[in-house]
Amino acid sequence: xxxxxxxxxxxxxxxxxxxxxxxxxxxxxxxxxxxxxxxxxxxxxxxxxxxxxxxxxxxxxxxxxxxxxxxxxxxxxxxxxxxxxxxxxxxxxxxxxxxxxxxxxxxxxxxxxxxxxxxxxxxxxxxxxxxxxxxxxxxxxxxxxxxxxxxxxxxxxxxxxxxxxxxxxxxxxxxxxxxxxxxxxxxxxxxxxxxxxxxxxxxxxxxxxxxxxxxxxxxxxxxxxxxxxxxxxxxxxxxxxxxxxxxxxxxxxxxxxxxxxxxxxxxxxxxxxxxxxxxxxxxxxxxxxxxxxxxxxxxxxxxxxxxxxxxxxxxxxxxxxxxxxxxxxxxxxxxxxxxxxxxxxxxxxxxxxxxxxxxxxxxxxxxxxxxxxxxxxxxxxxxxxxxxxxxxxxxxxxxxxxxxxxxxxxxxxxxxxxxxxxxxxxxxxxxxxxxxxxxxxxxxxxxxxxxxxxxxxxxxxxxxxxxxxxxxxxxxxxxxxxxxxxxxxxxxxxxxxxxxxxx
RNA sequence: GCUCUGUUCGUAUAAUGGUUUAGUACACCUCACUUUCUAUGAGGAAAUAGGAGUUCGAUUCUCCUACAGAGUACCA
Numbered sequence: 192x193x194x195x196x197x198x199x200x201x202x203x204x205x206x207x208x209x210x211x212x213x214x215x216x217x218x219x220x221x222x223x224x225x226x227x228x229x230x231x232x233x234x235x236x237x238x239x240x241x242x243x244x245x246x247x248x249x250x251x252x253x254x255x256x257x258x259x260x261x262x263x264x265x266x267x268x269x270x271x272x273x274x275x276x277x278x279x280x281x282x283x284x285x286x287x288x289x290x291x292x293x294x295x296x297x298x299x300x301x302x303x304x305x306x307x308x309x310x311x312x313x314x315x316x317x318x319x320x321x322x323x324x325x326x327x328x329x330x331x332x333x334x335x336x337x338x339x340x341x342x343x344x345x346x347x348x349x350x351x352x353x354x355x356x357x358x359x360x361x362x363x364x365x366x367x368x369x370x371x372x373x374x375x376x377x378x379x380x381x382x383x384x385x386x387x388x389x390x391x392x393x394x395x396x397x398x399x400x401x402x403x404x405x406x407x408x409x410x411x412x413x414x415x416x417x418x419x420x421x422x423x424x425x426x427x428x429x430x431x432x433x434x435x436x437x438x439x440x441x442x443x444x445x446x447x448x449x450x451x452x453x454x455x456x457x458x459x460x461x462x463x464x465x466x467x468x469x470x471x472x473x474x475x476x477x478x479x480x481x482x483x484x485x486x487x488x489x490x491x492x493x494x495x496x497x498x499x500x501x502x503x504x505x506x507x508x509x510x511x512x513x514x515x516x517x518x519x520x521x522x523x524x525x526x527x528x529x530x531x532x533x534x535x536x537x538x539x540x541x542x543x544x545x546x547x548x549x550x551x552x553x554x555x556x557x558x559x560x561x562x563x564x565x566x567x568x569x570x571x572x573x574x575x576x577x578x579x580x581x582x583x584x585x586x587x588x589x590x591x592x593x594x595x596x597x598x599x600x601x602x603x604x605x606x607x608x609x610x611x612x613x614x615x616x617x618x619x620x621x622x623x624x625x626x627x628x629x630x631x632x633x634x635x636x637x638x639x640x641x642x643x644x645x646x647x648x649x650x651x652x653x654x655x656x657x658x659x660x661x662x663x664x665x666x667x668x669x670x671x672x673x674x675x676x677x678x679x680x681x682x683x684x685x686x687x688x689x690x691x692x693x694x
Numbered sequence: 695g696c697u698c699u700g701u702u703c704g705u706a707u708a709a710u711g712g713u714u715u716a717g718u719a720c721a722c723c724u725c726a727c728u729u730u731c732u733a734u735g736a737g738g739a740a741a742u743a744g745g746a747g748u749u750c751g752a753u754u755c756u757c758c759u760a761c762a763g764a765g766u767a768c769c770a
Contacts, residue, residue: 203770238769303768310767319696319766352768370699379697387768394770418698418765439699442763446705449762497719501707505718524707526700527763534706534720544733580732590732605730651729659730667731 196228196408200254200261201398203235204246207469207478208253210530211413211443211452214495218440219411220259221496221518231405232264234275235398237391244472247275253466257488258511271405276397283392286400286430287353287385291333295429296385298351299332300344323381324359353386355395355422355429363421368438369523375421383422395419399426402435411438411520414527438520441499442527452530454478462532466491485583487546490539497538498528508541540582548574551587558588564595568677576669576677590668594678597686598664605666606694609656615691617649618657622684631680633672640672661690 200216202208208216223230232254234247247265254260263269273279290296299322306322313320327334332354333341345351361377385396392400402410417439427434443452446460457464457479468480481491493509501524502509502517509517551574559566577590624643628636644654659666662674662683675683 201770205770235770241769299768306768314695317695321696321766350768367699373698375698381766384768389768391768393768398770413764414699415764415770420698441700444763451763497706499706503708505708507719528707529705531705531720537720540733577732579734609730655729663730665731669732670728671730 194408196223196226197231197406198223198228198409198411199231199233199402199405199407201233201235201401201412202250203238203241203394204243204250205238205241206243206246207465207467208246208250209452209454209464210466210481210491210495212250213253213257213466213491214443214498215411215413215440216254217257217259217492217495218438218500218518218520218523221515222409222411222520224515225518228408229262229269230259231269231271231407232261232267232274233401233405234265234277235394236275236277237394237397239277239389239391249467249469256482257466257492259492276392276401279397279401280391282404283396283400284386284390287392287396290355290385290426290429291353293429294356296353296355297327297333298341298345299330299354299382299384300336300349300351301331302350305331321381322354323357324378327354327356327382350388352384352388354382355385355426357382357422357425363424365420365424366437367417367420368436368520369441370417370439370525373417373420377421377425380421380425385426395422395426399423399430399432403427403430403432407435409436409438411440414439414442438523441524443498444527444529446530446532456530460532462535485585486535486539487542490535490542493542494535494538498530499524508538508545536582543582543584544579548578551578551581551584554584555587555591558585559595562588566595568594572673573677576673593663593668594674597682597689598662600664601660601690601694602665605656605660609652609660609666610694611653614653614657615694617654618661618687618691621654621658622687625675625680625684625687628680631676633670633676636675637672657690658687661687 198219200212200219202212220230222228232250234250236242236247251264251266261267263271264274268274287296291298306320310320322330329335334356336344357380358377363375363377365373365375367373383395384393386392401407420437420439423437424434444450445452445456452464454464463479463481463484465478465480466482468483469478470476471478482488489510492511492514493507496509496514496518497507500518500522503522548571552570555570555574573591573594574587577587581587581590621640621643624639625636628639640654641651644651655671656666659668659671662671662678668674678686
């Protein structure tokens with residue numbers, strides 16, 4: 192690559208950005224950063240009716256949380272602003288006019304109602320209404336009307352749209368970086384509206400104009416745009432502009448069943464489909480987010496990168512830096528990928544385990560502070576003991592809470608399994624043994640208790656399991672002697688005695 | 695319906711026109727280790743959608759069928 196690429200992520204602020212959108216942003220980011228290029232955020236808000244307040248902020252916060260910030264965009268003005276299409280409104284009309292002058296577009300006066308009627312009638316006959324070369328001469332537009340009629344209509348303020356005049360009898364060879372060459376006949380295309388009667392451009396026009404004006408070199412977007420590619424390429428040609436390179440990313444599909452991953456799948460499957468929590472401003476409905484569910488952004492990014500891409504090696508755990516180094520558009524898959532929440536959890540676990548212990552200690556400290564628990568325990572040691580079975584930060588507390596708070600109730604199943612007739616007297620005897628131990632290191636306690644059990648000629652489980660119930664409340668947790676050593680001799684004995692009393 | 699795109703173990707994917715008994719990861723099963731729960735380690739089961747063609751040879755190239763997805767708005 193000779194010149195540094197400029198890429199853009201161009202969401203529409205109609206709701207929270209879902210993980211498919213984040214994946215698109217990520218691939219744009221990885222690609223451009225690999226080549227020291229620029230990542231632009233452009234807000235495509237040409238449809239005022241669908242604007243949702245907060246959606247734009249959400250995109251920005253989400254990208255920042257994921258550590259894939261944009262270089263230019265709203266609030267980060269570069270030389271190509273403004274970056275909201277609603278603020279660029281004045282730019283588009285001239286290009287629509289240019290297309291009309293060149294004969295590549297025309298005015299159309301058909302109302303929505305008329306078009307709906309056409310569609311309905313065709314549907315009843317089992318056909319589809321297509322507005323293009325085969326009927327455009329007969330419809331209510333500047334191709335069928337006289338000069339006089341046209342200027343009269345326009346001057347009298349009759350609403351009109353501007354449609355693209357799609358060329359006839361041409362075979363288009365389109366190049367997509369991930370799919371190769373795509374062939375399509377222009378005759379099957381329709382004359383898409385470029386400019387709406389409300390004075391706003393449609394997505395197609397605005398998108399092409401902005402990509403050109405912002406000097407975007409590579410368009411990387413979701414597969415749902417593939418059907419629009421011929422129109423876009425034709426527009427570049429009609430405007431006499433150089434065409435950027437196009438890559439269409441495979442869709443992210445539901446984990447089970449058919450179709451694109453949607454909001455409902457998350458609710459049904461109990462996993463987030465959004466990077467951050469989103470509260471709908473109208474319905475107050477809450478959609479869960481990866482951030483709030485305790486996922487590390489590194490894990491989410493890593494998981495997303497592997498949805499439709501792979502490095503071709505057996506390495507699966509990647510940092511963002513490594514992803515940038517390894518990313519290659521040529522290795523993007525063509526087929527849609529089913530989303531796998533289990534694998535996402537695995538990525539989280541891997542990244543959680545790779546996180547430096549000191550950060551986990553900080554997190555645990557915060558949790559204790561929030562719970563108003565003051566403790567003199569060695570948190571480093573505790574983290575080392577429980578970390579391997581933790582996946583989320585909150586697990587740090589769940590797995591260690593019994594150290595800070597003595598169990599108040601005991602798991603019934605565990606009691607049934609481990610607490611027998613003679614257990615109480617054995618536990619009494621154990622407290623006497625423990626009382627005499629001066630060096631309460633886990634190693635020393637372990638040696639003494641184990642040899643005592645051996646001398647009694649009973650099974651280890653007979654002592655260890657009730658002891659675990661006494662200290663933890665259930666048959667879970669790390670090495671018992673480590674636990675005893677941490678909570679101290681006095682606390683250990685206290686807990687055993689209290690358990691004997693309660694059961 | 696029409697147009698476009700796609701199809702390797704349950705899932706995500708690797709590989710190559712022959713060296714493949716098609717590799718890896720998640721999930722699943724077994725064993726080991728923890729006399730607990732995890733985690734971990736070892737092992738197991740599991741796939742080239744179907745049919746033609748090109749070829750000495752195809753999972754890899756071509757075509758057809760099936761299935762799937764997307765698009766088909768004065769939405770993006």
